[in-house]
Amino acid sequence: MTGHSAVALDVGGVVYYDEPFELAWLQDTFDRLQATDPTLDLRAFLEHVERFYHYGEGDPTGRTWLHSEIAALSWSRVRQSWGELAQEIPGAVRAVTRLARELPVVIVANQPPECADVLARWQVSQVCREVLLDSLVGVAKPDPALLGLALRRLAIPPAELLVVGNRTDHDVLPALGLGCPVAFVLPDPAYRRPPGVHPDLVRVYTELRAFRTGSPPADARVTTVASLAALADSPLTSATPRSNAGTGGL
Secondary structure (H helix, E strand, C coil): CCCCCEEEECCECCCECCHHHHHHHHHHHHHHHHHHCCCCCHHHHHHHHHHHHHHHHHCCCCCCHHHCHHHHHHHHHHHHCHHHHCCECCCHHHHHHHHHHHCCEEEEECCCCHHHHHHHHCCCHHHCCEEEEHHHHCCCCCCCHHHHHHHHHHCCCHHHEEEEECCHHHHHHHHHHHCCCEEEECCCCCCCCCCCCCHHHHHHHHHHHHHHHCCCCCCCCEEEECCHHHHHCCCCCCCCCCCCCCCCCC
């Protein structure tokens, strides 16, 4: 892969695992629901989980328990514990630092503001040109405007920005629509399950996550990589390495 002038990185599934946050949220939501209705069983809750991950806000059968105020309270609790739940994908931080020595790196991700605190603590934001989180800039994937913002900040054409992500709908398709090449990161199942999460919840969630992530289209502009660390170990550009340590862009 040569000729790239900059790299846009997703965070969840690329720098840290998404699964601990979502599993903690699902388990806490179930626990809160069951506290209000002791007759609620996990099987019924899992049906709502399946509907939520298949359809999201567009669920044709109506809103699920995961759209409830209780679920929102659980998500607030997860956000309060974001730093404790965050688990680096092996080698990711080192890979960001290595990439940033060669090319401008921008973070382009759908993440809550607490993500910025983690990236700063891990010394990721300090080496990036920009950190563009949907919660901070007001536009979210799959809207290509989020990537468009990165392109404007970098002042480069789309063909020179390598987009690194782990979802077809949020990363691959918007990037290809703009004309950006893509590195699709394969799932890594090596995360540590948060304490207290029921194994059946993990099983169902894992199946649904595979459905949501999708497979990249057969397109010459898409390269599949095992991890960000593997990508950093491959040649990214034929350009002369340059210094680009940024301010974090927040």
